[in-house]
Each structure stands twice: as structure tokens, then as C-alpha cells.
Amino acid sequence: xxRACGGTILIVDDHPDIGWLLCKLMSVRGHxxxxxxxxxxxxxxxxxxxxxxxxxxxxxxDGNGLDLMGRLTAxxxxxxxxxxxxxxxxxxxxxxxxxxxxxxxxxxxxxxxMISAVEAAIEEAERKx
Numbered sequence: 001x002x003r004a005c006g007g008t009i010l011i012v013d014d015h016p017d018i019g020w021l022l023c024k025l026m027s028v029r030g031h032x033x034x035x036x037x038x039x040x041x042x043x044x045x046x047x048x049x050x051x052x053x054x055x056x057x058x059x060x061x062d063g064n065g066l067d068l069m070g071r072l073t074a075x076x077x078x079x080x081x082x083x084x085x086x087x088x089x090x091x092x093x094x095x096x097x098x099x100x101x102x103x104x105x106x107x108x109x110x111x112x113x114m115i116s117a118v119e120a121a122i123e124e125a126e127r128k129x
Contacts, residue, residue, distance in 0.1 A: 008031065008032045008033075009055065010045060010072075011036070013037065013055075014038065014061050021111075022055060022114070023035050025111055026115070038060055052126070053125065054072055055082045058092065065083050065085070081100075083096070102120075
């Protein structure tokens with residue numbers, strides 16, 4: 001994927017270093033990125049931030065990524081979600097089969113794979129709009 005500009009992305013991860021890394025990876029490619037560290041902050045942010053893609057950590061201090069996905073898509077139904085976690089268990093993998101995710105990553109993830117997935121999600125969002 002060689003897309004170089006234009007997407008809007010929300011990063012939700014309670015580890016500031018992951019948020020910083022993802023913001024850097026996406027902003028140098030011309031995307032607008034906002035990072036938050038909690039579910040509550042994500043819900044507040046998305047109400048005033050017209051993003052196409054959310055990259056969401058599964059474990060957050062005030063909830064989990066699956067619950068947050070439902071809250072975010074209730075506010076912004078066209079939002080595409082990429083879920084990531086350091087805690088990928090067989091139970092979680094089974095639960096993921098029943099939700100609408102654009103992509104899923106175990107941490108640590110390959111930076112180029114994440115960039116490709118986010119940019120593919122942006123392209124899909126633009127096709128649907």
C-alpha cells in the first residue's frame with residue numbers, strides 16, 4: 001500500500017509509547033492522528049473528531065476494546081476498527097469472530113503491517129463515503 005496522505009485516525013492505547021509510535025508512523029505519511037489513553041477519552045474525542053479509522057488496544061484502564069468498539073461505532077457507524085493487544089488468548093480470538101473488525105494485531109506488531117492495514121482501512125472508508 002503506497003497511500004501517502006489524507007486519512008484521519010484515532011489511536012486508543014493506555015501506553016503512551018505505543019500512542020506516540022503510531023502517531024509518528026501515521027503523521028509522517030500525511031495522516032491526521034489523535035491519540036488518547038482511555039475508553040472515556042476515546043468516546044469524548046470521537047464526538048468532535050471526524051475520524052475514519054480507530055486503532056484500539058484491547059485492554060484499557062477503564063474497559064476493554066470490544067466494548068469500546070460498540071460505543072464508538074454507535075456514535076460514528078462508518079468508523080473502521082483495528083484492534084491490537086498483548087493479551088491475545090484463544091477466548092479473545094473466538095470472540096473476535098463475532099465482531100466487525102477491519103484488522104487485528106497481536107503486540108508487538110510489525111510497523112509496516114500496521115501502516116498497511118490503517119491505509120487500507122482509510123481507502124475503504126473513502127470508497128464507502
